[in-house]
Amino acid sequence: MSKHPVINFGILGCADIARKVSRAISLSPNSTLLAIASRSLDKARSFAAANGLPTDTRIYGSYSDLLDDPDVDAVYVPLPTSLHIEWAVAVAEKGKHVLLEKPVAMSVEEFDLIVRACERSGVQLMDGTMWMHHPRTARMKEFLTDGEAFGQLKAIHACFTFAVGADFLKNDIRVKPNLDGLGALGDIGWYCVRAILWVADFELPKTVTAQRGPVFNDAGVILSCGASLLWEDGKAATFNCSFLSHLTMDITAVGTKGTLHVHDFVVPFQEKEASYTAASGSWFNDLVTAWVPKPSEHIVNTDLPQEALMVKEFSSLVGDIKVKGLKPETKWPTLSRKTQLILDLVKRSIDKGYEPVDVVG
Amino acid sequence: MSKHPVINFGILGCADIARKVSRAISLSPNSTLLAIASRSLDKARSFAAANGLPTDTRIYGSYSDLLDDPDVDAVYVPLPTSLHIEWAVAVAEKGKHVLLEKPVAMSVEEFDLIVRACERSGVQLMDGTMWMHHPRTARMKEFLTDGEAFGQLKAIHACFTFAVGADFLKNDIRVKPNLDGLGALGDIGWYCVRAILWVADFELPKTVTAQRGPVFNDAGVILSCGASLLWEDGKAATFNCSFLSHLTMDITAVGTKGTLHVHDFVVPFQEKEASYTAASGSWFNDLVTAWVPKPSEHIVNTDLPQEALMVKEFSSLVGDIKVKGLKPETKWPTLSRKTQLILDLVKRSIDKGYEPVDVVG
Numbered sequence: 126m127s128k129h130p131v132i133n134f135g136i137l138g139c140a141d142i143a144r145k146v147s148r149a150i151s152l153s154p155n156s157t158l159l160a161i162a163s164r165s166l167d168k169a170r171s172f173a174a175a176n177g178l179p180t181d182t183r184i185y186g187s188y189s190d191l192l193d194d195p196d197v198d199a200v201y202v203p204l205p206t207s208l209h210i211e212w213a214v215a216v217a218e219k220g221k222h223v224l225l226e227k228p229v230a231m232s233v234e235e236f237d238l239i240v241r242a243c244e245r246s247g248v249q250l251m252d253g254t255m256w257m258h259h260p261r262t263a264r265m266k267e268f269l270t271d272g273e274a275f276g277q278l279k280a281i282h283a284c285f286t287f288a289v290g291a292d293f294l295k296n297d298i299r300v301k302p303n304l305d306g307l308g309a310l311g312d313i314g315w316y317c318v319r320a321i322l323w324v325a326d327f328e329l330p331k332t333v334t335a336q337r338g339p340v341f342n343d344a345g346v347i348l349s350c351g352a353s354l355l356w357e358d359g360k361a362a363t364f365n366c367s368f369l370s371h372l373t374m375d376i377t378a379v380g381t382k383g384t385l386h387v388h389d390f391v392v393p394f395q396e397k398e399a400s401y402t403a404a405s406g407s408w409f410n411d412l413v414t415a416w417v418p419k420p421s422e423h424i425v426n427t428d429l430p431q432e433a434l435m436v437k438e439f440s441s442l443v444g445d446i447k448v449k450g451l452k453p454e455t456k457w458p459t460l461s462r463k464t465q466l467i468l469d470l471v472k473r474s475i476d477k478g479y480e481p482v483d484v485v486g
Numbered sequence: 487m488s489k490h491p492v493i494n495f496g497i498l499g500c501a502d503i504a505r506k507v508s509r510a511i512s513l514s515p516n517s518t519l520l521a522i523a524s525r526s527l528d529k530a531r532s533f534a535a536a537n538g539l540p541t542d543t544r545i546y547g548s549y550s551d552l553l554d555d556p557d558v559d560a561v562y563v564p565l566p567t568s569l570h571i572e573w574a575v576a577v578a579e580k581g582k583h584v585l586l587e588k589p590v591a592m593s594v595e596e597f598d599l600i601v602r603a604c605e606r607s608g609v610q611l612m613d614g615t616m617w618m619h620h621p622r623t624a625r626m627k628e629f630l631t632d633g634e635a636f637g638q639l640k641a642i643h644a645c646f647t648f649a650v651g652a653d654f655l656k657n658d659i660r661v662k663p664n665l666d667g668l669g670a671l672g673d674i675g676w677y678c679v680r681a682i683l684w685v686a687d688f689e690l691p692k693t694v695t696a697q698r699g700p701v702f703n704d705a706g707v708i709l710s711c712g713a714s715l716l717w718e719d720g721k722a723a724t725f726n727c728s729f730l731s732h733l734t735m736d737i738t739a740v741g742t743k744g745t746l747h748v749h750d751f752v753v754p755f756q757e758k759e760a761s762y763t764a765a766s767g768s769w770f771n772d773l774v775t776a777w778v779p780k781p782s783e784h785i786v787n788t789d790l791p792q793e794a795l796m797v798k799e800f801s802s803l804v805g806d807i808k809v810k811g812l813k814p815e816t817k818w819p820t821l822s823r824k825t826q827l828i829l830d831l832v833k834r835s836i837d838k839g840y841e842p843v844d845v846v847g
Binding site: 142361383420 | 502506509636641643645647649693698699701710716720726730731732738740741743750753754755756757763767768773777780781793842
């Protein structure tokens with residue numbers, strides 16, 4: 126027990142995504158959902174009932190009350206982005222570890238304040254980018270880092286879109302400037318940028334140039350946009366994200382010797398099995414009427430869904446801090462910060478009339 | 487016989503691609519390879535022998551000699567791009583129909599001269615974009631034009647790359663400014679642009695903006711580049727083409743209700759069977775842990791390879807002109823011209839420091 130402590134989670138708010146993560150906490154062997162909080166006790170009670178939470182789950186009618194519970198080790202924060210700065214800092218200042226939904230903040234400056242609060246308290250900070258924890262992700266990375274099979278990285282394209290309905294466009298927090306004010310860029314562009322940086326081993330590009338033609342709502346929130354990233358060594362990436370196009374979720378990575386395709390990188394088509402396609406050393410047959418070799422599909426199974434693996438990884442780091450006295454893992458907030466930085470620069474490039482903006486890490 | 491005449495082909499030059507097309511002419515039921523020409527008789531003889539052409543194939547030691555053969559109905563022109571203007575016009579002026587390799591010319595102005603020569607002579611002009619003739623292409627188009635299944639087109643991404651060796655980079659005509667001077671943009675960017683226009687029903691975009699970071703060789707020929715296209719109605723496309731990245735051949739088209747993926751659009755993985763993936767009305771399950779429905783793969787078989795179907799279609803149009811007195815089909819040169827126009831504008835945008843350039847059809 127002391128070697129593998131079970132981490133007690135609290136959840137702030139009853140966002141839709143909290144349903145998925147509360148289940149993930151239950152599925153994760155080193156985690157338990159101890160408490161949930163909403164701004165109203167009724168809403169929290171309804172959430173607990175609707176999601177079949179154990180009857181001993183502690184229910185709080187205010188976020189502060191949950192943070193005052195000394196038994197809560199870690200807090201999952203799925204609140205609207207504009208509230209992250211307030212509540213993630215509050216969680217850290219209570220000495221509790223922070224699992225923070227993406228986008229992590231409204232800007233990298235805000236995120237830096239959250240990071241510093243976590244550092245001061247010695248708590249773990251990780252963002253909620255679930256696909257990073259799928260075993261497929263590690264398998265794809267093996268391919269991408271295989272010099273013989275993939276070669277030198279040259280180009281990346283990422284796309285994440287889904288077509289929302291009229292109600293979303295009118296009422297969802299992701300179209301409200303004072304809530305998830307980064308709109309589609311923050312909500313789903315985040316994944317594209319994370320994917321691109323992940324493929325590029327988190328080397329920051331030299332410049333970010335927004336594509337012309339982003340779509341805004343009347344309140345100025347981005348509903349659709351894209352950008353190009355260019356690195357010092359000449360490799361390049363493009364992405365597009367949109368609330369206005371059918372569900373699409375692609376990473377294409379092209380090296381000198383290989384190509385990777387994945388079409389469900391954020392949420393796999395199915396929970397327990399995911400695949401990707403890899404081609405390596407492909408060329409044409411003699412008359413250029415076929416490929417030799419053809420790309421191959423690789424299937425990766427997982428017992429736990431990726432969101433439970435995320436919780437498990439987070440709880441494992443928290444456990445190491447609690448039991449072994451280790452320091453928080455800085456890798457995760459570093460990845461969060463780089464992702465947020467690129468989002469900020471896409472916005473800045475849009476504001477500058479689609480001029481390239483330099484990336485200063 | 488008079489209803490389905492067999493068209494007699496001549497081929498100018500012994501380019502590598504002529505091997506594939508000479509076979510295609512043999513496979514096409516309404517076409518026969520009558521004659522080949524090279525600048526040297528020996529080279530033409532070697533080509534005939536190496537490709538098992540019938541012993542009665544007429545062999546010419548000059549392009550002009552072939553054009554003087556009154557039995558030649560149609561000429562396939564796989565010469566370097568810079569020679570198209572001279573020889574395609576010469577073919578047309580001899581009253582012979584023109585099957586012209588891509589890119590069709592060094593510029594749209596040059597291509598217009600070829601078009602006018604063909605119009606004056608009343609001969610058919612078609613470019614050698616083989617994949618347009620694969621039955622899969624028609625099937626994909628059915629999906630893309632299905633308002634219920636695909637909805638309104640929002641975004642397109644196309645990619646065609648292959649990684650060439652040192653010999654190609656030094657000696658191939660596609661890296662020589664005085665031969666295929668449009669480099670990767672002309673050779674493979676052509677396919678990306680054609681694919682984008684094809685998805686967009688050949689509606690021209692409003693602006694073309696080259697992506698930063700194209701790669702040139704010492705002679706100023708493009709080895710790698712990309713661009714963004716933006717339409718009046720807000721739909722957008724990106725593409726990248728490169729001689730420096732592993733073989734990749736993608737079209738992604740995203741509508742409001744559906745998504746199309748194809749990964750071998752130019753040359754199918756295999757000759758007689760090709761597939762594409764379509765998703766329609768996909769959304770997430772309740773907990774956002776899977777897709778409902780998942781994308782589906784659609785397989786399309788073909789008895790004749792796409793290049794033979796291209797020859798067959800071309801010969802059919804030529805036959806209609808010869809036998810029925812029909813006029814040449816203007817659709818094909820119109821598609822060629824639009825493709826060439828966008829290539830020109832990508833180059834112009836690069837020359838203008840990646841500024842957007844307006845498309846004036």
